[in-house]
Amino acid sequence: xxxxxxxxxxxxxxxxxxxxxxxxxxxxxxxxxxxxxxxxxxxxxxxxxxxxxxxxxxxxxxxxxxxxxxxxxxxxxxxxxxxxxxxxxxxxxxxxxxxxxxxxxxxxxxxxxxxxxxxxxxxxxxxxxxxxxxxxxxxxxxxxxxxxxxxxxxxxxxxxxxxxxxxxxxxxxxxxxxxxxxxxxxxxxxxxxxxxxxxxxxxxxxxxxxxxxxxxxxxxxxxxxxxxxxxxxxxxxxxxxxxxxxxxxxxxxxxxxx
Amino acid sequence: xxxxxxxxxxxxxxxxxxxxxxxxxxxxxxxxxxxxxxxxxxxxxxxxxxxxxxxxxxxxxxxxxxxxxxxxxxxxxxxxxxxxxxxxxxxxxxxxxxxxxxxxxxxxxxxxxxxxxxxxxxxxxxxxxxxxxxxxxxxxxxxxxxxxxxxxxxxxxxxxxxxxxxxxxxxxxxxxxxxxxxxxxxxxxxxxxxxxxxxxxxxxxxxxxxxxxxxxxxxxxxxxxxxxxxxxxxxxxxxxxxxxxxxxxxxxxxxxxxxxxxx
Ligand SMILES: Nc1ncnc2c1ncn2[C@@H]1O[C@H](COP(=O)(O)OP(=O)(O)OP(=O)(O)O)[C@@H](O)[C@H]1O
Ligand SMILES: [Mg+2]
Numbered sequence: 001x002x003x004x005x006x007x008x009x010x011x012x013x014x015x016x017x018x019x020x021x022x023x024x025x026x027x028x029x030x031x032x033x034x035x036x037x038x039x040x041x042x043x044x045x046x047x048x049x050x051x052x053x054x055x056x057x058x059x060x061x062x063x064x065x066x067x068x069x070x071x072x073x074x075x076x077x078x079x080x081x082x083x084x085x086x087x088x089x090x091x092x093x094x095x096x097x098x099x100x101x102x103x104x105x106x107x108x109x110x111x112x113x114x115x116x117x118x119x120x121x122x123x124x125x126x127x128x129x130x131x132x133x134x135x136x137x138x139x140x141x142x143x144x145x146x147x148x149x150x151x152x153x154x155x156x157x158x159x160x161x162x163x164x165x166x167x168x169x170x171x172x173x174x175x176x177x178x179x180x181x182x183x184x185x186x187x188x189x190x191x192x193x194x195x196x197x198x199x200x201x202x203x204x205x206x207x208x209x210x211x212x213x214x215x216x217x218x219x220x221x222x223x224x225x226x227x228x229x230x231x232x233x234x235x236x237x238x239x240x241x242x243x244x245x246x247x248x249x250x251x252x253x254x255x256x257x258x
Numbered sequence: 259x260x261x262x263x264x265x266x267x268x269x270x271x272x273x274x275x276x277x278x279x280x281x282x283x284x285x286x287x288x289x290x291x292x293x294x295x296x297x298x299x300x301x302x303x304x305x306x307x308x309x310x311x312x313x314x315x316x317x318x319x320x321x322x323x324x325x326x327x328x329x330x331x332x333x334x335x336x337x338x339x340x341x342x343x344x345x346x347x348x349x350x351x352x353x354x355x356x357x358x359x360x361x362x363x364x365x366x367x368x369x370x371x372x373x374x375x376x377x378x379x380x381x382x383x384x385x386x387x388x389x390x391x392x393x394x395x396x397x398x399x400x401x402x403x404x405x406x407x408x409x410x411x412x413x414x415x416x417x418x419x420x421x422x423x424x425x426x427x428x429x430x431x432x433x434x435x436x437x438x439x440x441x442x443x444x445x446x447x448x449x450x451x452x453x454x455x456x457x458x459x460x461x462x463x464x465x466x467x468x469x470x471x472x473x474x475x476x477x478x479x480x481x482x483x484x485x486x487x488x489x490x491x492x493x494x495x496x497x498x499x500x501x502x503x504x505x506x507x508x509x510x511x512x513x514x515x516x517x518x519x520x521x
Contacts, residue, residue, distance in 0.1 A: 119369075127367035130327045131434070132356035133384040 022214050026144060029137045040142040047143075048150035051107050052157065055100050059158035062099055063091060063165030071173070080174070084181055085188035087166045092189060096159040097197050098245060101204035104151050105237040109212040112143055113233030116216025117226040125217065140217065144209035151205030152198055192256035200248040207240040278305045280438055280470050281326060286335035288321055295321050297494035299335070303438075306468045308460070310481045312516050313491030319474045320364060322491075323440040326472075327359055328352050339438070357385055360436035360469075364443050366427030368415040374426050375411050378402065381434050401433045402426075404459065421448045428456065432463060439463065439471040445480045457483040478516065490516065 066087055074083055116139060119125050128135040167181045212233045219229035281303040288296040295318040303309055313319050324330045325337060328344050337344050339355060347355065368377050378398045382388045402408050405425040415423055428444065444460065445453035457480040463469050464484075473484055481488055482502050490498040490505065490513050498505060498513045506517050 115371075122370070123363045123365055123367040124369050126329055127361070127363055128369070128380075130329065130356055130359070130361040131381045131385055131431075132353050133381065134353075138384070 018218065019214060022217070023210070025136055026140055026210070026213075029134065029141050030145070032134070032137060034134075034137065036138050036142050039138060040146060043142050043146035044150055047104075047108050047146050048153060051104055051150075051154055054107060055103055055154045055158045056161045058099055058103055059096060059162035060165035062095060063087065063162035063167075064169040066090070066095070067166045067169035081184075083170060084166070084176075084184040088163060088185035088188050089193060091162050091166070092159055092193050093197055094245075096162055097155045097201045097204065098241065099162075100155040100158045101151060101201065101208065101241045102238060104147070104154065104205070105208050105241060106234055108147060108151075109208045109215075109233040109237040110230040112147075112209065112212030113215045113219075114226055114230035116140075116213060117219040117229035120217065120219050121221055121223060121226055140213045143213055144206060147209030147212075148202055148205040151208060152201040155201040155204075156198070192252070196248065196252040196256065200244065203244050203248070204241050207244060208237045211237040211240060279303065280305050280340060281472075282336070282338045282341075283326075284336040286322070286325060286332045286337055288318070288325060288330060288332050295494055296325075296332070299494070299496060301489065301496065303470050303472060305470050306464065308464055308471045308473060308484050308486045310473045310475060310485040310488045311491055312475070312481065312488060314512075317491050318494050319491060320442055323361070323442060323472060323474065326438075326440060327356055327361055357434065358437045360431035360434065360439045362424075362428055362431050362439070362441045362444055364446070366415075366420075366423040368418075368423055368426055368430070370415045373412050373414055374402070374407070374418075377415070377426060378430050378433055381430060386434060397433055401429045404432070405429045406455070421452055424448065425452075425456070428459070435467055437467075437469060439469050441471060441473045441475075443474055443476065445475060445477045450479070453477060453480060454483070456480070460484045 067083060070083065070086060074080060074086065116125070119139070125135050125139070128138065163182070163185055167176070167178060170176055170181065215229045215233040215236065219225040279302045281301075283302075284300050286296050286299040287294070299322055301309070311319050311322070321330060325332050326339060326344065328347065331345050340358070342351070342355070344352075344355070368374075369380065372380065375398060378401065379394055382394050382397060388394055399408060399411070402411060405428055407422060407425055407429070410418060410422060410426070415426070418426065424444070424447070431439065439460075441460065445456050448456065457477075460471065460473065460480075461484055464471060471484075473480070475481055485502055488500065488502055488505055489496045490510075492512050498508055498510055500508075505513055508514060508517075
C-alpha cells in the first residue's frame with residue numbers, strides 16, 4: 001500500500017517536473033527564430049473559426065436561459081429594469097469566459113491531444129526531430145499561441161451572442177428595443193468588468209493549448225494512448241480552467257472590487 | 259627543410275580518407291525499465307559502406323539506430339558519429355549531426371496532415387532553409403521520380419498504400435542527400451518487384467553519393483543485393499559478422515535460420 005502511494009507521488013512529481021521542462025522549452029522556442037507564421041495562421045483558423053459555431057450556439061442558449069431563469073426573482077424584487085444589467089455583468093465577468101473555455105477545452109484540447117498523440121504514435125514527431133527540423137516550434141509553439149489568441153476572441157464573440165440571446169428572451173415578455181437593450185448592458189459595464197475577464201481568457205487559452213500539446217507530445221507509443229491523451233487533455237484542461245478562474249477572481253477582487 | 263617535407267606528403271582532409279570510420283560504436287548498452295535491450299553492441303561503419311543488420315523481431319535493431327541519431331541515449335558505451343560523441347552533444351550540435359543523417363522509419367512516418375509534395379518540401383524549407391521555389395520543385399520532382407511516384411505528388415498520405423507511403427518516406431529522407439542513411443526495414447510489406455527496386459535504389463544511392471548505410475531488414479533478397487557486410491543480432495548482441503557468402507556457410511543455428519529459405 002505504502003509503496004504504491006510512494007510510486008504514485010513520485011510519478012506525479014516527475015510529471016510536474018516534465019511539464020516545467022516542456023514549458024521552458026516552449027518558451028525558449030518562441031524566440032528561437034524562424035517563427036512558423038503560416039502554420040500559426042492555419043492553426044488560428046482551425047481553432048478559432050471552426051469553434052465559432054459551437055461557442056455561438058452555447059452562448060446564445062446560456063444568455064436566453066439565464067434571462068428566463070433570472071426573471072421571476074428579479075421581478076419579485078421589483079427590479080425588472082435591472083435585468084439587462086444583471087445579465088451583462090454576470091455574463092461578461094464569469095459565464096461567457098468560462099463557458100467558452102470549457103467548450104474549447106472539450107473541442108480544442110482534445111483535438112490537439114489526439115492529433116499530436118497520433119503523430120507521436122506514428123513516429124511523425126520523431127521523424128521531424130530526426131530530420132533536424134524543430135517539432136516543438138512547428139507543432140507546439142504555433143498551437144499554444146493560437147489558442148492563447150483565439151480563446152479570448154471567441155469569448156468576446158460569445159459574450160456578444162450571449163447578450164443577444166438574453167435580448168430575445170427579454171423581448172418575449174417585455175418589449176425592449178435592441179439599441180436600448182445594448183445601451184443598458186454597456187452602460188452597466190465597467191472597464192473593471194471587461195479587462196480582467198479578457199486577461200483571464202488568455203490564460204484559459206494558454207492552459208487549453210499547453211495541456212493539449214503536453215498530453216499529446218508525451219503520450220506513449222501504442223494506439224490506445226491516442227485516446228488516453230485526448231481524454232486526459234480535456235479533463236486536465238477543464239480542471240485548470242476552474243483553478244485559474246478561482247485564482248483570477250481573488251486577484252480581481254483585490255484589485256478592482258473594493 | 260621541415261616545411262618542404264610537409265609539402266611533399268600533405269595530409270588528406272579526414273573526409274576523403276578511404277577507410278574513414280563514420281560511426282564507431284563500442285560496448286553500447288541500452289535498457290528500459292526492466293529489460294536490457296542492448297547488451298554489448300560494437301561495430302564500425304566505414305564511409306561508403308552498406309551494413310545490413312539481421313535479427314529477429316524485438317532483438318533491438320530499431321533501438322540501435324535510434325541511439326545513433328540521439329533519440330535514445332545509451333546507458334553505457336561509446337558512440338561516436340563523424341568522430342563526435344552523440345551522448346555529449348547539445349541541441350545545436352545534434353541538429354547539425356541530424357542534417358547529415360537520413361532516417362527511414364519502419365512505418366514511413368509521413369506527416370499525415372500534409373500532401374506528398376508538402377512532406378517532401380518540409381525538410382528542404384525547414385532544415386536546409388531553401389526558399390527558391392523553382393529549386394524546391396525541381397528537387398521534389400526529381401526524388402519522387404526516383405521512387406516512381408511522381409503522379410501521387412498531390413495526394414495525402416491517407417490516400418496511399420502502405421508500400422507507396424514507404425517509398426515517399428524514403429524519398430523524403432533522400433531529398434536532403436544525407437551522408438549516412440539508416441534504413442529501418444525498407445522493404446517489409448512490399449511486393450517482390452518493388453522490394454527489389456528499393457534495394458537497387460539503396461545501392462544506387464551508395465554509388466552516387468558515397469552514402470554509408472545501415473540497413474535493418476528481414477528480407478534476404480534485399481540483404482543479398484545491398485550488403486557489403488552483414489551482422490546478425492540476437493538478444494542484444496551481434497553474434498555473427500561477414501559477407502553474404504561467408505554467412506551462408508555459417509554453422510550457427512540462428513544465422514542458418516535466416517539463410518535457410520534462400521538456398
Ligand atoms: N521507447 C521504448 N520504451 C520501452 N521499451 C522499448 C522502447 N523501444 C523499444 N523498446 C523495447 O526494446 C525491444 C527492442 O525493440 P526494437 O524496436 O529495437 O526491436 P526490433 O529489433 O526493431 O524489432 P522489429 O523487427 O519487430 O522492428 C523491445 O522489447 C521493445 O519492447
Ligand atoms: Mg524495428
